[in-house]
Amino acid sequence: MNSSTRELVTTLSAITHHAQQPDADVRSDSAANDPNPPPGVWHVIVGRLNEAVRVVVPPLVTLAVLIGIWQLATSAPGSSLPSPTTVVSETWELIVDPFYDHGGVDKGLFWHLLASLKRVAVGYSLAACAGVGIGVLVGHSVWAMRALDPLFQVLRTIPPLAWLPLSLAAFRNGHPAAIFVIFITAIWPIIINTAVGIRNIPQDYRNVARVLSFNGPEYLSHIMLPAAAPYIFTGMRIGIGLSWLAIVAAEMLIGGVGIGFFVWDSWNSSRISDIILALVYVGIVGFCLDRAIALLGRLVTRGTASG
Amino acid sequence: MSDKYLSIENVSKTFGHGRKAHEVLHDISLEVRRREFISLIGHSGCGKSTLLNVVAGLTPASEGAVILDNREVFQPGPDRAVVFQNHSLLPWLTVYQNVRLAVDKVFRHAKSAAERHDWTLHNLQLVHMQDALEKRPGEISGGMKQRVGIARAIAMSPKVLLLDEPFGALDALTRARLQDQVMQIHAALGNTVLMITHDVEEAVLLSDRIVMLTNGPSARIGSILDVPLSRPRARLDLAADPTYIGCRAAVLDFLHRRTRFVEAA
Numbered sequence: 001m002n003s004s005t006r007e008l009v010t011t012l013s014a015i016t017h018h019a020q021q022p023d024a025d026v027r028s029d030s031a032a033n034d035p036n037p038p039p040g041v042w043h044v045i046v047g048r049l050n051e052a053v054r055v056v057v058p059p060l061v062t063l064a065v066l067i068g069i070w071q072l073a074t075s076a077p078g079s080s081l082p083s084p085t086t087v088v089s090e091t092w093e094l095i096v097d098p099f100y101d102h103g104g105v106d107k108g109l110f111w112h113l114l115a116s117l118k119r120v121a122v123g124y125s126l127a128a129c130a131g132v133g134i135g136v137l138v139g140h141s142v143w144a145m146r147a148l149d150p151l152f153q154v155l156r157t158i159p160p161l162a163w164l165p166l167s168l169a170a171f172r173n174g175h176p177a178a179i180f181v182i183f184i185t186a187i188w189p190i191i192i193n194t195a196v197g198i199r200n201i202p203q204d205y206r207n208v209a210r211v212l213s214f215n216g217p218e219y220l221s222h223i224m225l226p227a228a229a230p231y232i233f234t235g236m237r238i239g240i241g242l243s244w245l246a247i248v249a250a251e252m253l254i255g256g257v258g259i260g261f262f263v264w265d266s267w268n269s270s271r272i273s274d275i276i277l278a279l280v281y282v283g284i285v286g287f288c289l290d291r292a293i294a295l296l297g298r299l300v301t302r303g304t305a306s307g
Numbered sequence: 308m309s310d311k312y313l314s315i316e317n318v319s320k321t322f323g324h325g326r327k328a329h330e331v332l333h334d335i336s337l338e339v340r341r342r343e344f345i346s347l348i349g350h351s352g353c354g355k356s357t358l359l360n361v362v363a364g365l366t367p368a369s370e371g372a373v374i375l376d377n378r379e380v381f382q383p384g385p386d387r388a389v390v391f392q393n394h395s396l397l398p399w400l401t402v403y404q405n406v407r408l409a410v411d412k413v414f415r416h417a418k419s420a421a422e423r424h425d426w427t428l429h430n431l432q433l434v435h436m437q438d439a440l441e442k443r444p445g446e447i448s449g450g451m452k453q454r455v456g457i458a459r460a461i462a463m464s465p466k467v468l469l470l471d472e473p474f475g476a477l478d479a480l481t482r483a484r485l486q487d488q489v490m491q492i493h494a495a496l497g498n499t500v501l502m503i504t505h506d507v508e509e510a511v512l513l514s515d516r517i518v519m520l521t522n523g524p525s526a527r528i529g530s531i532l533d534v535p536l537s538r539p540r541a542r543l544d545l546a547a548d549p550t551y552i553g554c555r556a557a558v559l560d561f562l563h564r565r566t567r568f569v570e571a572a
Contacts, residue, residue, distance in 0.1 A: 204395035207365055210383040212412045212463075222408060226399040301399070 082273045090273035105257055105265065109281055115257040116247050117285070119175070123182025124243045128236055131187045135194025135232070136224060145195065156188035160246035164253060174254030178247065185246040186239035190232070197231025198224055226301075233297030240293045244286040259285075312499055313339040313362070313467055318371035320357055331357050333525040335371070337518060339467075342497040346510040348558060349520030349529075355503045356392075358520075359471050362501060363389050376466055385413045388460035389469045393476065394452040396444040396459075403440040406431055406459045413463045430462040431455070433492055450481035454488070461492060470502035474509065483542065486512060494539060507562070511554045512540060519561045532557055 067084050074083040082090065098110035137144045138152075163184050167177040201224065209223045225232075251260025259282055266274035320332040331354040339345055347355045360366035362373050364383040373380040375387065396405050407427045414423055431437050434454035444452055453473055460468055470489075474482040486509060493500060493513075504510050510517045514534050521529040534554050536545070545551040 204391060204393060205397065207383075207389070207391065208395050208397065210365060211363065211385060211387070211389050212409055213382075213384050214412070218412070223397070226397070229399075 082276070087273040087276050090271075091277040094274065094277055105255075105261065107257060109259070109262070109278065112257055112259045112262045112278075113281060113285060116251060116259045119178050119251075119258070120182055120240075120243050120247050120289075123179040123247075124186050124240060126179075127183045127186035127239060127243075128190060130183075131190025131235065131239070132194050132232055134187075135191040135235070136198055136220070136228075138191065139195035139198025139228070140224070149195075152188060152191060156192070160185040160242070161249050161253070164250055168254070174256055178250045178254050178258075181246055181250045182243045186243045189238035189242065190235040193231045193235025193238070194228060197228030200231070201227045229301040230297070233293065233301060237290060237293045237297065240289045241286065244282075244289055248282055310340050311338040312341040312343075312376060313501070314374045315339075315358075315362065316372050316374065318358070318361055318368045318373065320354070320361060320366065321369045330525045331523055332361075333527045335526075335528055337528065337531075339499060339501065341499055344493055344500045344513055344515045345502070346514040346517045347501065347503045347520060348505060348507070348510050348517055348562070349526065350522055350562065351505065353520045353523045354526040355520060356471055359389075359469050359501065359503055362467070363387050363469050365389075385409070385463040386466045387469055388463040388465035388467075389471060390453070390456045390460045390473045392472045394444070394449075394456040396452055396455055398444050401441050401443055402431065402436060402447070402455050403427060405444070405455055406462050409459045410462050427462060430458045433461065433495075434458045434488060448481075450477050450485060453477065453485060457485075457489070457492070461496065461498065466499065468498045468500045470500065472503050472505070474506070475504075482506075482509070487542070489513065490538075490540065507555055507558045510558060511536075511551060512542065512545065517554070517558055519558065530561055532561075 071083050071085065073079075074081050074086075088095070094109055098108040100108045101111060134148070138148055139145070160181050163181050164177060167180040167184075168174070171177045171180065205223050205227055209219050214222060247258070248260040248263065251258035252264040255261050259278055263275050263278050263282075266272070266278065315335055315337040318332060318335045319330065321328050321330045323329050335358060337345075347358060349355050357366060361368045362380065364373075364380050364387065367381075380387070396402075397408070400408060407423065410418075410423045410427045410430075414426065418426060428437065428440075431440065434457050436451065436454050436458060439447055439451065444455070447455075457473065473489075474485055477485065490513060492498070502510075502513065511534055517532040517534060518528055519530045519532065520526045532554060534550075536548070536550055536554075
């Protein structure tokens with residue numbers, strides 16, 4: 001269980017976060033049905049603005065300070081890294097036109113990101129399906145857990161890139177090899193969290209299922225998956241983060257189109273500013289992926305954590 | 308004891324093996340008539356819940372057997388619907404869906420989808436929950452959850468309704484209201500009911516017979532009390548009724564003085 005402590009902590013925070021949801025819904029509903037719209041709407045708008053200011057301003061201030069420090073540190077002539085202003089001026093073409101395509105690997109950043117996202121989408125979807133399936137098996141069957149869990153605990157510590165040479169040898173092609181690396185990186189947290197979620201199904205729900213004489217598929221769809229959904233989505237969220245970490249590294253090695261390759265290519269051509277711009281994009285896309293899975297999880301597990 | 312419907316025959320339950328063996332129930336025998344309302348009362352930890360779980364089929368008996376309507380009980384099933392102590396509603400389903408899930412499972416072949424919908428609504432109306440169909444369990448009070456639990460159980464049209472301290476976690480007023488509802492439902496549907504409680508008034512008010520268990524380990528039936536009060540029973544009128552007072556005194560006497568009488572004998 002030690003191994004999944006981190007996942008559990010994340011789950012707990014997800015649950016507490018989730019428990020606040022119904023209140024928020026009620027509030028927005030009552031606002032929508034307000035019989036006297038003008039003052040109500042006005043208050044809501046002012047409230048929302050206030051909230052937006054509280055959420056958005058602090059990180060913007062931090063960002064401004066950090067960029068200021070970066071500017072000061074790199075503004076001296078002969079500095080090894082470019083300053084923010086240099087980065088913007090040198091990468092202006094890339095910023096304003098992410099969609100150009102000059103053939104080969106000479107494409108805009110949008111195409112590189114899209115290629116990376118496609119690989120992640122395939123590898124991650126496979127990992128999510130297989131991970132939930134294996135996790136249900138391991139969580140439900142004591143013997144499956146005894147047989148598989150020690151193996152998983154060893155395999156999951158192997159760094160993603162260590163799988164790449166083996167994967168290249170097996171598939172003899174960079175594209176499926178990269179997808180396999182995504183798959184093998186994302187699957188462990190999904191398996192482990194799903195299994196923990198299944199093992200933690202309260203006895204009450206099992207008794208309900210037994211009194212109703214549910215068969216296997218009914219138990220899976222009516223009890224297991226909904227009861228374990230918060231855990232499953234915690235695993236999927238960790239998985240998508242790891243996938244994005246792995247794809248950039250894997251693409252540096254396999255070449256072709258992709259944001260990882262773009263970074264490596266820029267390094268080989270000494271375009272440091274391009275690397276910095278790419279990193280900004282990588283960070284923003286990773287953040288969006290994480291939020292997308294979190295949002296999906298909140299929608300799917302509505303109500304599961306409360307009660 | 309004619310027309311026995313549910314019979315518990317020489318049931319013993321031992322948990323663990325060898326030196327760690329721990330006998331909870333010892334040689335329990337009880338015959339229940341159709342439509343009878345039976346309360347099981349005893350001190351905490353005496354094995355009341357274990358006995359109920361044996362009848363439900365959730366826990367297998369070590370010795371003896373439970374026979375319902377001439378068939379031996381081997382596993383849980385919807386003919387012995389349980390209302391659990393902590394309601395056990397599925398939190399991701401609405402009130403309606405919680406009951407509908409049970410109705411769909413039990414009447415999948417016997418009723419059409421429209422009939423199952425009507426039957427679900429009908430049972431929720433019996434417990435006066437028809438106005439909260441789309442609420443989730445997290446959004447309703449403890450008493451309401453328990454009412455939905457009762458609706459889910461009676462919607463299965465069980466042969467025996469098993470209530471495991473259904474009102475234990477509720478405040479006194481809510482509890483009284485739910486007791487009245489259970490009496491109404493029992494009068495209307497004529498269910499056979501086995502209820503665990505440790506509330507003396509509740510046992511006397513609701514039951515035809517009160518089965519008193521001795522203290523564990525190795526709990527056995529200490530005494531069975533008939534409650535010869537006519538139905539329908541009104542809570543307020545009973546307070547001064549000599550039969551009611553006599554029954555209550557007998558149960559209290561058992562609980563406070565005679566729970567160890569088997570060991571002494």
